[in-house]
Structures are given as C-alpha cells and as structure tokens.
Amino acid sequence: MNFDLSDEARMLQDGLRRYLAEAYTPAARKDAVEHGFSGDIWAGLAEMGVIGALFPEEQGGFGGTGFDIALVFEELGRAGAVDPLIDTGLLGGGLLAAAGRDDLLEAVIAGEMQLALAHTEPGGRYDLARVATTAQEDGDGWTLSGRKAVVVNAPRADRIIVSARTSGAAGDTDGLSLFLVDPERLTLAPYPLVGGGLASEITFDGVTLPPDALLGEAGQAYAALEAAQARATLALSAEALGLMEAIRALTTDYLKTRKQFGQPIGKFQVLQHRMADVLIEIEQARSAVINLAGHIDTDDRDLHLHATKNLIGNVAKLVVEESIQMHGGIGVTEEYDLGHLAKRLTMVDHRFGDALWHLERFIALRAA
Incomplete structure (x- = not known):
C-alpha cells in the first residue's frame, strides 16, 4: 500500500507544523496550559482551516476522513499543544453534526464557539452507556438532575453538551439524550488537568432547560456518542504518536550531547539498544494509528479501535x-520540554479507556 500523503495533505501538514513551531513559544505554552488554550492560537488554527479538516464537505469542512484527523492531531501532539480540538471539534462538533445543527457547527469550524461534552460520571469506568443523570420533561421544558465528572474545556466553553437519561436505567444503550446547555445556567468547579488545560465537575440539581435544548431525537443519542468518541479516540491516539516522536527526538539529541567518561552517553551500547526498542515500539504505534484511521468508518471499527488504544497505552508508558x-x-523539570510532553503522554491512557479496559473489550469482540 502507498502511505504517502497527497499534495493537499502534505501542504496542511507542513503549514500546521510551521505554525505550531512558531506559535508555541515557552511563554505561549505556559499560558495555554494554565488557561486552557490560547485564543490567538485557536484563531490561527481556524484561519488555517485546521478545524474544517475534521469535517466533510457536506458539513462545511473539507476533510473528515480518518487520515485527516490523524494528520492534524499528530502535529498537535508533536508540538505538545493543549488546544481543546478534541472536545470542541470531534466531540462537540461531531454531536452537533449528528443532530443537524449546521448553524452552530458553522460557528465551531470558524473558531467562534467553544464546546465541552459533559458525559463521564463518577463510577462510570469508561462505559459509554453508564449514565445516571436524568432529564425529566417538565411542562414545556426539561429538568436535569445528576453529576458529571472531568468535563474537559467546560470552564472555557460557550455551550456544554450534556448527556442524560430520558428513559431506561444506567447501562442501557437506549434512552440516552443530549442537551445543549448555556454554562451560565450551571455552577462549575474548575481545576487544571495534569497534561495541561482545564476541566470541571458539574452537579445538576434540578436545572431547568427550554424545550429547544434537546439535541436530536430523545432517547436515541447512543449511536452518535459512540461515533464521536471513536473519532476522538483516533485523534487522541494520533496525538500520542506525535508526543512520542517529539520525546524520541529530545532524548536522541540529549544522548548525543550529554557526556560521561569523556564521550557522549549515546555511544554506550546499552543505551543504543534501549533507544532501538523505543523506536520499534513507536513504529508499531504508527502502524496501529494508520490502521485505525483506515477503519474508522467501517463495520469492524470497534475491533481496530480497542486494539489501537491498548497498544498506544502500553507504548506511551x-x-x-x-x-x-x-x-x-x-x-x-518544568523548564524542559520533556516534562510537559511526558505528563501529557502519560494522561493519554486515562481518557476514553485505559489499556487494560480496551484489552478486555478486544478479547470480548474476538470471542464473540
């Protein structure tokens, strides 16, 4: 197979790599880590068409394939970027597209709207269907009750998409609905994330919403959530690949310059062997990401998704x-790039399912 990039993809890759190298100065990265993201950098990404690359033409973008997603997020990972492109673009934007809200999706692609998905709950353990938050019809609107945990980008979001159960019990795939909520209606408890960016805990204690807050059809949101998270998992895996490449380059340069006993430590055979092992594992991770990108829209998507995320988690460690x-x-140390990159790569395994969770799901699918 020919894995060479098309001319258009190569232009996007080169332009994005140059832009991130210039924009992510040490001061800009520090500011983005502390405040969730940089507004100037986000505007630059939108102007370059990076957000549009995540969506097909019929949704207002110009890409949307698995390979487009992988290309964008590998470059973001290589730069150690903390911009919430997964949350606003693939999760929030993907759910807006599934609900037919092209008016809001247009604002997302233009870089004018920030989104967050409030789905994860305490005790959920990566199970997409384990939602206990409820939404009850109340006259002409809805009333939300429950709790959401680790809502990434919520402190900076213009709108928060909330999953809630309109029927059934926690664990059922039927009965899940999505609601578009103005953060001003909520009380957030924000905190910084280990790898950079901001998240929040949210408690819904009888929060009332207007009838038009419902996204899509009531009780039918599971398929859209599953598809959006699959694309987000591909993006996170590609970002991890970029982080690995950046870390490998830093380590290789360090081994060439750090001297011991009068010579660079990179000349020591034991360290050469260890770096060779790292390189081999990174190339296996690259193959897994390419494979998942090619299967993100196929019927056997989940099998490849679980295999990839399991491998990425183990290689990242x-x-x-x-x-x-x-x-x-x-x-x-905080002053050295490796500190930030290593923290961000470590946290990859703690989102959308860790390596062990995905291994269990892979085994279950293969045995079925």
Whole structure:
C-alpha cells in the first residue's frame, strides 16, 4: 500500500507544523496550559482551516476522513499543544453534526464557539452507556438532575453538551439524550488537568432547560456518542504518536550531547539498544494509528479501535519511562520540554479507556 500523503495533505501538514513551531513559544505554552488554550492560537488554527479538516464537505469542512484527523492531531501532539480540538471539534462538533445543527457547527469550524461534552460520571469506568443523570420533561421544558465528572474545556466553553437519561436505567444503550446547555445556567468547579488545560465537575440539581435544548431525537443519542468518541479516540491516539516522536527526538539529541567518561552517553551500547526498542515500539504505534484511521468508518471499527488504544497505552508508558530514565532529573523539570510532553503522554491512557479496559473489550469482540 502507498502511505504517502497527497499534495493537499502534505501542504496542511507542513503549514500546521510551521505554525505550531512558531506559535508555541515557552511563554505561549505556559499560558495555554494554565488557561486552557490560547485564543490567538485557536484563531490561527481556524484561519488555517485546521478545524474544517475534521469535517466533510457536506458539513462545511473539507476533510473528515480518518487520515485527516490523524494528520492534524499528530502535529498537535508533536508540538505538545493543549488546544481543546478534541472536545470542541470531534466531540462537540461531531454531536452537533449528528443532530443537524449546521448553524452552530458553522460557528465551531470558524473558531467562534467553544464546546465541552459533559458525559463521564463518577463510577462510570469508561462505559459509554453508564449514565445516571436524568432529564425529566417538565411542562414545556426539561429538568436535569445528576453529576458529571472531568468535563474537559467546560470552564472555557460557550455551550456544554450534556448527556442524560430520558428513559431506561444506567447501562442501557437506549434512552440516552443530549442537551445543549448555556454554562451560565450551571455552577462549575474548575481545576487544571495534569497534561495541561482545564476541566470541571458539574452537579445538576434540578436545572431547568427550554424545550429547544434537546439535541436530536430523545432517547436515541447512543449511536452518535459512540461515533464521536471513536473519532476522538483516533485523534487522541494520533496525538500520542506525535508526543512520542517529539520525546524520541529530545532524548536522541540529549544522548548525543550529554557526556560521561569523556564521550557522549549515546555511544554506550546499552543505551543504543534501549533507544532501538523505543523506536520499534513507536513504529508499531504508527502502524496501529494508520490502521485505525483506515477503519474508522467501517463495520469492524470497534475491533481496530480497542486494539489501537491498548497498544498506544502500553507504548506511551514505555516511551515516558525510558525517556525520563535516560534524561535523569532534568527530564521532569518544568523548564524542559520533556516534562510537559511526558505528563501529557502519560494522561493519554486515562481518557476514553485505559489499556487494560480496551484489552478486555478486544478479547470480548474476538470471542464473540
């Protein structure tokens, strides 16, 4: 198979890599980590068409394939970017597209609207259907009751998409609905994330919503949630691949410059062997991401998704541990790029299911 990029994809990759290299100065990254993202950088991404690359033409974009998603997020990972493109674009924007809200999706693609998805709940353990938050019809509107945890980008969001159960019990795939909520109606408890950015806990204690807050058809949101999270998992895996490449490059340069016993430590055979192992594992991760990108819209998507996320989680752990060991103490300092990249890569395994969870799901699908 020919894995070479098309001319259009290569232009997007080169332009995005140059832009991120110039925009993500140490000061800009520090500001983005502390405040969730940089408004100037976000506007620049939108102007370049990066957000539009995540959506097909019929939804107002110009890409939308698995390979478009992988290309964009690998470059974001390579730069250690913290911009909430997964949350606003693939999760929020994907759900808006599924509900037919082209008016709001247009604002997302233009970089004029920030979104967050409030879906995860305490005790959910990565199960997409385990939602206990309820939405009851109340006259002409809805009343929400429940709690959401780790709502990424909620403190900076213009709208929050909330999943709630309009029928059935927690764990049922039927009965899930989505609601578009103005954050001003809510009380948020924001906090910083380990890998950069902001999240919030949200408690819904009889929050009332107008009837038009419902996104799509009541009780039929599970399929849209599943599809959006699948694309988000591909994006997170590609971002992890970019982080691995950046960490590998940093470590290789360090081994060439750090001297011990009068020579660069990269000449020591044991370290050469360890770096060779890291390189092999990163190439396996790249193959897995390419494979998932090619199957993101096929019937056997979930099998490839679970296999990829499991491999990414295991390789990420190896890359972080080896790079920090070979750097020594400097590898965990705030001033050195590796510290930020390693933290961000470590947290990849804690979103959308960790390596063990995906291994269990892969085994279950293969045995079915």
